[in-house]
Amino acid sequence: MKKLDADGAKALKAALKSRTRPELKKAFALIRAHEDRTLLAAVLPPKKRAAKRKGDPLVRELEQTLKPIMGPAQEKADLLIEHIAKKHRRKLGFQPKGLADATRQLRTKFSDQQISAGAKSLVTQLAKLYGDSETVV
Numbered sequence: 001m002k003k004l005d006a007d008g009a010k011a012l013k014a015a016l017k018s019r020t021r022p023e024l025k026k027a028f029a030l031i032r033a034h035e036d037r038t039l040l041a042a043v044l045p046p047k048k049r050a051a052k053r054k055g056d057p058l059v060r061e062l063e064q065t066l067k068p069i070m071g072p073a074q075e076k077a078d079l080l081i082e083h084i085a086k087k088h089r090r091k092l093g094f095q096p097k098g099l100a101d102a103t104r105q106l107r108t109k110f111s112d113q114q115i116s117a118g119a120k121s122l123v124t125q126l127a128k129l130y131g132d133s134e135t136v137v
Contacts, residue, residue, distance in 0.1 A: 065116070073098040
């Protein structure tokens with residue numbers, strides 16, 4: 001059995017000096033029976049997690065608008081950029097990784113309203129092209 005050094009004794013006295021003997025016995029029994037992690041979780045307040053940042057409202061709107069298009073976000077972003085480029089008769093050499101990246105790149109050339117309108121017209125155009133043509137036999 002190890003002997004308690006002066007610093008350890010001082011720390012114990014500072015933390016537990018106002019406790020009665022039965023309370024101390026109970027505390028020591030709990031300490032022997034449980035792991036440090038469990039004891040610390042019970043004593044210390046929980047860590048405060050950083051609040052989640054709210055995403056860009058335009059990106060959320062685009063996700064909702066383009067929801068009917070089946071496929072990964074990168075394909076949706078490619079379709080959106082291609083559609084907006086045709087609509088505004090511009091060449092856009094963007095290679096987005098997803099909708100958020102596409103939105104960032106498109107904002108350098110277009111307003112939020114133009115991007116949103118482009119997404120809506122893309123969905124409308126695709127609905128006209130492929131709306132009722134698919135049937136299962």
